[in-house]
Amino acid sequence: MSVTCILFGLGIRFNAALSGLEGLPRTDRVDVDFTLGALPPHSGTLAQARGRTPYVSTLETDEGHVELFATRLPGSKDFRLDYDDGTVVVIESDGRRVWADWPATRTADDVATYLLGPVMGLVLRLRGVLCLHASAVAIDGRSIAFVGVSGAGKSTLVAAMGRAGYPVLSDDLVPIRDGGLQFEVIASRPRLRLWPRSADAIYGPAHALPRIAPASEKRMVDLTAQGNGVPSDLPLGGAYFLGRRESALASARFGDLDARSAVMAMIADAFASRYLDRELRAREFDLACRLARQMTLRRLTAPDDLSSLPRLCDAIAADVRTVRHARAA
Numbered sequence: 001m002s003v004t005c006i007l008f009g010l011g012i013r014f015n016a017a018l019s020g021l022e023g024l025p026r027t028d029r030v031d032v033d034f035t036l037g038a039l040p041p042h043s044g045t046l047a048q049a050r051g052r053t054p055y056v057s058t059l060e061t062d063e064g065h066v067e068l069f070a071t072r073l074p075g076s077k078d079f080r081l082d083y084d085d086g087t088v089v090v091i092e093s094d095g096r097r098v099w100a101d102w103p104a105t106r107t108a109d110d111v112a113t114y115l116l117g118p119v120m121g122l123v124l125r126l127r128g129v130l131c132l133h134a135s136a137v138a139i140d141g142r143s144i145a146f147v148g149v150s151g152a153g154k155s156t157l158v159a160a161m162g163r164a165g166y167p168v169l170s171d172d173l174v175p176i177r178d179g180g181l182q183f184e185v186i187a188s189r190p191r192l193r194l195w196p197r198s199a200d201a202i203y204g205p206a207h208a209l210p211r212i213a214p215a216s217e218k219r220m221v222d223l224t225a226q227g228n229g230v231p232s233d234l235p236l237g238g239a240y241f242l243g244r245r246e247s248a249l250a251s252a253r254f255g256d257l258d259a260r261s262a263v264m265a266m267i268a269d270a271f272a273s274r275y276l277d278r279e280l281r282a283r284e285f286d287l288a289c290r291l292a293r294q295m296t297l298r299r300l301t302a303p304d305d306l307s308s309l310p311r312l313c314d315a316i317a318a319d320v321r322t323v324r325h326a327r328a329a
Contacts, residue, residue: 004030007116008124008175009186009233019109019212020116020191023222032123034115035099036108042073043090043099046082068118079122087111089119095126107214117173124175125280129186130287132266134174134239136185138167139320142237143185145174146300147265152242153302156198159221160309163202166317168192168223169234176236176291183236183291192221201306238296238320241265245304252315255299259292266291296323 004013005021011029014021016036049071067084072093081089086103098119102111121131134147135154146154155171162168170188177184196206199219203209209219241257266288298319302312 095123132174136169137161143234145239148242164313240300243301247304249303253301257297262292
């Protein structure tokens with residue numbers, strides 16, 4: 001049975017049910033069509049793909065490091081993504097159709113980790129949407145993004161912020177809509193993915209939370225069940241760029257970040273940058289420059305101590321308000 005829902009501001013149709021779609025608004029609009037369990041005739045084979053110039057990278061996913069081998073298909077210029085677990089995804093060059101197939105050793109729930117994360121990141125980028133490798137919450141009616149590499153603690157931080165009463169807008173992937181005079185964060189799925197240690201510290205015993213997929217240790221947190229509500233798109237008010245957490249740090253350390261450094265960080269760690277052609281890269285750079293000029297940019301170094309999370313949330317909210325009042329004066 002097909003499912004059509006709103007995800008990242010787009011109408012997405014899946015030809016079969018997929019874990020992670022529960023609670024999303026339904027729609028009749030179809031912007032992107034996913035075909036699960038089959039590949040298009042022009043997808044070729046992995047052996048053929050390896051004969052072309054590839055993009056090879058290692059992704060930090062919910063199951064650890066996963067190698068991705070990606071190529072552009074001849075003629076169509078569509079993308080073929082080969083994951084090291086045997087999952088294959090083909091994406092049309094305009095981001096309108098996606099096919100995915102996987103071996104019998106995997107399940108649709110396992111593959112959902114790719115499809116609703118990095119694959120949707122590439123789809124959005126092909127459609128001209130800048131996607132930060134970040135998480136975002138709402139503070140006083142504006143979205144605040146937390147940007148950082150894998151392991152910086154973005155998901156743990158926004159989970160704690162949500163627990164403290166600040167609505168979570170998106171986790172790990174933050175799409176930015178260009179409204180001309182202002183930018184908006186496109187709200188995402190109302191759920192989080194946490195390692196057991198973080199889930200235990202924030203929500204209680206991790207074993208009470210379901211796994212995000214049978215083969216993953218990460219836990220899924222349904223934010224609607226936690227009182228977060230259905231997130232809505234909000235103007236982007238600022239971004240905090242996370243450094244590595246420091247075990248010897250007693251309290252959070254804040255500082256201004258210059259626009260040049262922010263632009264380089266956004267471009268370097270944006271989703272799917274390596275796949276973009278020259279025109280899309282130029283558009284992305286222009287968008288990042290405009291973003292950096294219009295929003296508050298801050299550095300944040302946090303203690304590597306889960307017991308300090310409530311104090312960290314209070315400190316971030318206070319810093320947001322202090323900076324906002326100072327700039328309005």
